[in-house]
Amino acid sequence: MIQSQELADVIRMHRKAAKLSRDKLAEMSGVGKTVIYDIEKGKETIQLDTLRKVLSVLNIKIELTSPLMDNLQNMENEKG
Amino acid sequence: MIQSQELADVIRMHRKAAKLSRDKLAEMSGVGKTVIYDIEKGKETIQLDTLRKVLSVLNIKIELTSPLMDNLQNMENEKG
DNA sequence: ACTATTTTACCGCTTTAGCAGTAAAAAATC
DNA sequence: GATTTTTTACTGCTAAAGCGGTAAAATAGT
Secondary structure (H helix, E strand, C coil), X not given: CCCHHHHHHHHHHHHHHCCCCHHHHHHHHCCXXXXXXXXXXXXXXXXXXXXXXXXXXXCCEEEEECHHHHHHHHHHHCCC | CCCHHHHHHHHHHHHHHCCCCHHHHHHHHCCCHHHHHHHHCCCCCCEHHHHHHXXXXXXXXXXXXXXXXXXXXXXXXXXX
């Protein structure tokens, strides 16, 4: 499970790599500047769609994994 | 980028596999029952920590991927 | 078929996420 | 080192997320 601080670090790193200021990233994402500040500070209670907008601009994908899904994937590969 | 409906389906599938009712999952996750209903309905604006609690109970992980992170990973593997 | 459980869908309430504005500290640019 | 930009950190405001309660519809279990 991703930690908020990890999320914060990933976003900051990608923002820096893209040479964007927080204000600029906020503007491009269509969210308020406070949100970027909050996210990079590790705030837990941001909303999923808000996070999505920011990640989208930075070209970061969210993926879900689980033992259950890994199993289903394996069964498909073994072409049962 | 994960769609809300995809998220909804993944959660429902895992909940069913665990033979949990929404009420029970809510209780185990420490969130209100309304949230599970909202998530499975594809609501966009749930909070990250709320989602985390639910995913944690269902043993689902969130992972972030990006071209930038893939590159860094490759460079490490090539032990430059 | 009957019964119990679950799901869907509302309600009012409280808390707070997200917003823009502002300003001082910090960092970058010249 | 002076100037510009960025970051940190407040503010008050508004919209809505999350909450438990309730009830009817849908489904499951006997």
